[in-house]
Amino acid sequence: MRFEYLAVRWPGLSVETVAGAMPYHGSEETVKELRRSLCNPNVQADRLRYRAVVLRVIRYMSQGLDVSGLFMEMVKAGATLDLVQKKLVYLYMCSYAALKPNLALLAINTLRKDCTDPNPMVRGLALRSMCSFRMPGISEYIQQPVLNGLRDKASYVRRAAVLGCAKMQTLQGDTEIDGAVVNELYAMLRDPDPIVMVNCLRALEEILKHEGGVVINKPIAHHLLNRMKDLDHWGQSEVLAFLVRYKTRTEDEVFTFLNVLDDFLKSSQPNVVMATTKLFLLLSEDFPNVQMDILERVKGPLLAICTSECHELCFLGLCHAREILRSSPGHFSDHYKKFFCMYSEPNYIKYQKMEILRDLVNDENVQQILEELQTYCTDVSVELAQVAILNIGRIARTYSERCVAILKGLLGLKQEHVTSAVIQTFRDLVWLCPHCTTTVCQALPGCEENIQDSEGKQALIWLLGMHGKQVPNAPYVLEEFVDNVKTETSVTVKLELITAMVRLFLSRPAECQDVLGRLLHYVIEEELDMAVRDRGLLYFRLLQQGVEEVWRVVCGPRSDPSLDVISGQASEAVSTWSKDFNTLIPIYGQEEWDRLTAQKGDSLEILQVSAVKSDEKDTSPEQREEMAVDSDSVSLETSAHLSPEQFEEYWTRLEPAKVVTVDWHKDSCPDAIQTAFQFVHIQPVAISRAGVQPWKAYLFAKNDAGPLFLIELLTVKGKRDMQITVKQENSSEPLLNNFIAVVKSVIQALGETKS
């Protein structure tokens, strides 16, 4: 018996067996217990108890326990008048339908029945849930209810039905788009219910994803404009995003848009403000003056977002404000105080604010901004303090005197992380602004006592080596480092130390000769790290060449002064960032975003889809007819082989069958092209390296039916297109057209994906 260890019994009570006592552990037992409860007629009779059991099932589901075994019982529980219980059961079914497709079909009947219920709530609920079942083969059952739902008189049902169309499309995957549904949805854009209208846009966008999404033509655009006021703010920002797609024809139209939507710039909802800003910036692309005016007008609302109480929104606002600063440096200069950090704000906001402050500095506010940043330098958060110091260092490129004075003052705190960051800032500063050197050098003595981290040490050693002439005790400080080199763990510090010692030796030989000798001896004889040892040997051999030679190599003129980083930023065009405004890109940053999206897997998916679609899309009607003939369809051999010699022979023998050009304005990336073409079974023979001009690639493919295709891709510098030359072994016009369609689609897909 399982409960034989039931150890403690209450005194004075008779012994009773605990039949089916309480199981808690393990999903199996839980499921068993739940099943028992669900089947218990007493439970079923009591509405509240029944609901409570169903609730427990859902609770376990949320916690990640697999309760899919109860599907049968839950389906039964769904046939109830209790709406709450129904909802719970539907939620359950949506989660597990994919695992139990056979049983889910049983539920379909109940759901279909609910779709004709007199209560619109029940109808809508059933429709919504039914469409969310993620299982193949369900579409045939839901098609009719969805179509009925589109014409339902209750808007609640229509909302669910419209999105149901989109769900159906995603369920079916790449099957053909139902033209009738698309037309119906376009017609429903005129539905009196605003949410139905917005849902139509969303659904169309998903259904027509591969054809470029929902088409916004002039009547639709103007219709949407007129409806804007009826929508809730989710709808507004969504519609604004769709309007971006509309290409205005005339100047008048642009200004109509701007006038009608002007109010939304002042909306109380940040998402509407952002969406409106984006639309306006893109609309006014051809009118730079208007664009600047818009930036000016958006300043207030954006500042409001930046000072919002909600940290997350505030962060978003700051990220977007930085985008604007790219084109219009100093845009918020008058309001710089709004970017002062609050104590309670999380660090991610503070970092953004500090960088904005740094960019807003001008002659009037430099004093205040520097004072503000100075207070952050003593923050309890080490990282925050260091970032503040680095930002002061950036301002120092323009206002060096003031900043160096502040930084020197910070050294007086004698705190390790502060000193380290200041010294690092100094190092970067003297490289860019050589005129600061003297002041910096005066500040160096004594710092070595407060530096422990390797970045700080490196910076100090570099400074002492480079400008040791102006620091009286430089040799002695470095000597100390040399004495402790045995216990130094950082390789980079050791490398820096060797270079600095050699440099200092050149300017102050008498004081350094002995120390340098000791260092080199240690490094060459005892050091374990290969890089350090090699560096030591390198300098040792260099020194053997004579001091003149060492001087020439180590202290040669630095890079061309004209290459110096220009202080003060050049402003970028608004169009460089306006397209990405109000997306995730300003938040992650362009580089991070590219890194996140540049994944082979994704681009291949796109290729696969477009390669399939292209056959239908890119060919003219006549060709489409011909494609119906089976023998003309392109099905390429997966592992065709052709040696380069054979290829050359064919290439010289055959005449070009067709030459086409396609748009291409990217740098060619051989790897991507190779993978992409191999994906559709076109094999490369030879591809030029990236950046070579003219760029060429030779590829071939063999159709299953026999004929061989040879392809040449050619791009020439300056031209924004790619020339594709195809040669064919046994000429067959329709087959050739189909093949070219495939090649084109691959090239297009490559052009669309980010490299």
Added chain:
Amino acid sequence: MIGGLFIYNHKGEVLISRVYRDDIGRNAVDAFRVNVIHARQQVRSPVTNIARTSFFHVKRSNIWLAAVTKQNVNAAMVFEFLYKMCDVMTSYFGKISEENIKNNFVLIYELLDEILDFGYPQNSETGALKTFITQQGIKSQTKEEQSQITSQVTGQIGWRREGIKYRRNELFLDVLESVNLLMSPQGQVLSAHVSGRVVMKSYLSGMPECKFGMNDKIVIEKQGKGTADESGKSGKQSIAIDDCTFHQCVRLSKFESERSISFIPPDGEYELMRYRTTKDIILPFRVIPLVREVGRTKLEVKVVIKSNFKPSLLAQKIEVRIPTPLNTSGVQVICMKGKAKYKASENAIVWKIKRMAGMKESQISAEIELLPTNDKKKWARPPISMNFEVPFAPSGLKVRYLKVFEPKLNYSDHDVIKWVRYIGRSGIYETRC
């Protein structure tokens, strides 16, 4: 659009999870917990990207709300949606807290179903929603209000209805504990804690008033002042509870002032309390590993397990998992008790013993043959883990009494049939080797 919405407590346990789009899998739930909630640093950004999935998160008191998407969405909208969600929940049931979320579980799922469809925000106006979703949420009151209501015993208690009747009044009390351990190879306890639950199943008539007593150190010390002898004895037997939470039926004000646990129980099964202890834990088993490398192609492993509890008790379902190197070619095992098998697919020797009494020991020795490899890296030696079930509470918790008073009906405390059971199970029970 939003692919999914998750609500976690501060420990990272999922309270609510609702997935709207296929591209969001169950693993997204865990990814967020591991990368954000359990990350010991300050939040770096309110938008976190994990495996090309963006997590938008906000925190309300102890609760994390995360919206998940794989698309390049309008971030402002997602955050505003999360705020809206918080607003709606607040207007339904007051403060957003773990307790409130657990109590209004159904309501939240209903709301999520209504506000978002396929990841698109639908109708989110509280006024309109309240006509759709009429189910009464349980508004949280201050502790005073709550205790007032419960003391009225007029049927205004949300968790118990009036007029419940049983022919036989019965209650079951289970103390369920999971004991977690990390031990060094030398037998030093690196970390150990017990997380336990007291689960009750009550079949009582009327509106009974219950009082639950256990060997809580604070209570015992209070009472033990009387007789010095008893306090000396009980000092050993009482336990220090680090933290505990109760079912909403327990009168918290009384617990805080007198540390007594009194309540009117819900009908049927429910969890009365949860607790955690870290001190004076009885570790039911000691694992003593001995690993010897014989040359480069052979490994000798000897593992001794010792049971450390009363000889009259029996532990069950004992399983010891001894990891083996990846390049294992063959294993020979000899064990005194139970069955041991080398499972190549799991890279481990699994030793199972059905039953084992207290104060016994058992050992297994294995010879592991290794394939020679070029890999210079040494085998990382994962810890030996163990599973078991014992009929006592490793925390040392003892139920001292559970009294039932129902003045209105004619049954007394003595007429109630009561059952207590202790089950201790292994949580993560690891010994390094």
